[in-house]
Amino acid sequence: MTWPLLGGLAxxxxxxxxxxxxxxxTPTGRAAEVLAALPAPLFASLFALSLxxxxxxxVPLLAAxxxxxAGARSRSLLLVLLCGLAGYGAAGVLVG
Known part of the structure; x- marks a missing residue:
């Protein structure tokens, strides 16, 4: 992977x-409802594929x-990511 390729992908x-x-x-009506519900199914599919x-x-993957x-209840993508990273890091330190 080169830096120009990484920059282009980003x-x-x-x-x-x-x-x-x-x-x-901004979508309204039924389209807005569907888009609001997308994060949960997307996360579930990524979770299932990783398992x-x-x-x-x-163990770190399961902990993450x-x-x-646990962080998904907040419906904040940032909080979910931070919780997952914290779980992965903590399990990595504990398991080695």
């Missing part, structure tokens, strides 16, 4: 998220998943 990722938020109107790997899941699920 630019495409950011642009694909920022441009629709700035150029498209159904080649072998048994490792449990901690992120």
């Amino acid at each position: 630019l495409v990722t950011i642009a694909s998220r920022v441009l629709p938020m700035t150029l498209l109107p 159904v790997g080649d072998g048994p899941p490792d 998943s449990v901690a992120a699920l």
Whole structure:
């Protein structure tokens, strides 16, 4: 991976998220309800895919998943990410 490639990937990722938020109107009605409900199914699918790997899941992954699920009640993506990182880090330190 080169720095220009990493920069290009970051630019495409950011642009694909920022441009629709700035150029498209805010959804209303049923579309807004569907979009508001998306984070939970997306997280659940990522969680399931990470657990159904080649072998048994490792302890830090399970700890991160449990901690992120605990933070999911807040419906704050930042809090979910921080809880998951904290769970992963704590399990990594405890398990070694």
